[in-house]
Amino acid sequence: MSDRRWLISHAGADRAWVEWVGWQLLDAGHEIELDYWDWGAGDNFVVKMNAALEGGRFLALFSPAYFEPERFTTPEWTAMVARRAKITPVRIAQATVPAILSSLLAPDLFGLDDHAAREAGPGAVAAAGDAGPGQR
Numbered sequence: 553m554s555d556r557r558w559l560i561s562h563a564g565a566d567r568a569w570v571e572w573v574g575w576q577l578l579d580a581g582h583e584i585e586l587d588y589w590d591w592g593a594g595d596n597f598v599v600k601m602n603a604a605l606e607g608g609r610f611l612a613l614f615s616p617a618y619f620e621p622e623r624f625t626t627p628e629w630t631a632m633v634a635r636r637a638k639i640t641p642v643r644i645a646q647a648t649v650p651a652i653l654s655s656l657l658a659p660d661l662f663g664l665d666d667h668a669a670r671e672a673g674p675g676a677v678a679a680a681g682d683a684g685p686g687q688r
Contacts, residue, residue, distance in 0.1 A: 557608035563617035615645040
């Protein structure tokens with residue numbers, strides 16, 4: 553697993569946010585796995601998602617759409633919980649978070665000006681990257 557490679561887990565409705573976060577992480581020197589940018593026609597979505605879940609860190613963009621049960625985000629975050637893997641969340645909208653995730657500290661990106669959002673998003677990733685062994 554790479555400490556510099558991040559899978560950005562997001563709902564399709566939040567595409568503008570995920571692309572903005574992706575650019576911020578790239579600008580900060582991280583690598584990202586983003587379905588819109590890295591997966592193409594004919595790729596097997598399930599195989600690609602499984603490889604991404606196993607190959608890097610997990611950044612979740614919390615929003616109301618993210619927690620809709622019919623979305624692929626549900627198997628993504630539940631797989632991470634089942635593996636006891638670290639989830640690094642940021643909130644891109646006010647959302648009701650499932651009880652099992654409610655103890656995670658998630659900085660807000662919504663409602664911030666561009667400068668403050670640029671500090672908060674990569675700051676959460678930087679803090680996650682500073683976690684010691686066994687804390688990821």
